[in-house]
Amino acid sequence: MTATPRIVVLTGAGISAESGVPTFRDADGLWEGHLVEDVATPEAFERDPETVHRFYDGRRRAVASVAPNPAHEALARLEAALGDELLLVTQNVDDLHERAGSRRVLHMHGELLRARCLACEQRSEATGDLIEEPPCPACGERMLRPDVVWFGEMPYGLDEIDAALVGCERFVAIGTSGAVHPAAGFVLTAAAFGAATLELNLAVSEITEFFDETRLGRAGELVPSWVDEVLGGGAPR
Numbered sequence: 001m002t003a004t005p006r007i008v009v010l011t012g013a014g015i016s017a018e019s020g021v022p023t024f025r026d027a028d029g030l031w032e033g034h035l036v037e038d039v040a041t042p043e044a045f046e047r048d049p050e051t052v053h054r055f056y057d058g059r060r061r062a063v064a065s066v067a068p069n070p071a072h073e074a075l076a077r078l079e080a081a082l083g084d085e086l087l088l089v090t091q092n093v094d095d096l097h098e099r100a101g102s103r104r105v106l107h108m109h110g111e112l113l114r115a116r117c118l119a120c121e122q123r124s125e126a127t128g129d130l131i132e133e134p135p136c137p138a139c140g141e142r143m144l145r146p147d148v149v150w151f152g153e154m155p156y157g158l159d160e161i162d163a164a165l166v167g168c169e170r171f172v173a174i175g176t177s178g179a180v181h182p183a184a185g186f187v188l189t190a191a192a193f194g195a196a197t198l199e200l201n202l203a204v205s206e207i208t209e210f211f212d213e214t215r216l217g218r219a220g221e222l223v224p225s226w227v228d229e230v231l232g233g234g235a236p237r
């Protein structure tokens, strides 16, 4: 049993933007002319698994070729100092938090580097292209799907996240547009239970009005300076 986290951090695509991973809803947020909503659904996978595999295989390769940035590194530094007092929740399916040194990352939308078997439901590591239809390491069936949470599916870890939001002192959202629920509502839960709330984002988001404070700028600059504030003592937000 871990302690109730004092700080809950939620990250979105904006934290990986400076590493070269495109966000979903900024100017270049289309993939080969598809809206992400059109490839990231169970219906899309049923209708056209090849297109969906190409989308995620491409993203897996793209992420393998980039590196974490100072924002990921700062959050790893925060975890090293705070341990279980920090819960890092990410909507991102990349592994840049882990590669920066974070050890406990709750991937609420799943992970590019994992697959799930449609036959036996086992989750397994996925480093290569799933369009090649590799066999499931558990049951041998060639029915692997990316272990990412699609629109209309239940995100991972919601019970743990809710408990942390209710008990935390501070909630910080980094690089997320607030367009996708339930993550977009986390700020309201945290605030309702008395947490101070801070948003670090490049631009005003759909949920900016719900935060006590918003700092606009690049994650690679804002996050390290916020972490310095927290670790430096005083009265950080």
Ligand code: APR
Residues within 6 Å of the ligand: 011, 012, 013, 014, 015, 017, 018, 023, 024, 025, 026, 029, 036, 040, 091, 092, 109, 174, 175, 176, 177, 178, 179, 180, 200, 201, 202, 203, 204, 205, 217, 218, 219, 220
């Ligand atoms: N630093 C900080 N914020 C940035 C930066 C940056 N360098 N670059 C972009 N941003 C901000 C944008 O202003 C935007 O508000 O990051 C946000 C990215 O928003 P989205 O592309 O909508 O990404 P996200 O909020 O993570 O999307 C949520 O939608 O498609 C689904 O499952 C997918 O997890 C994803 C979810």
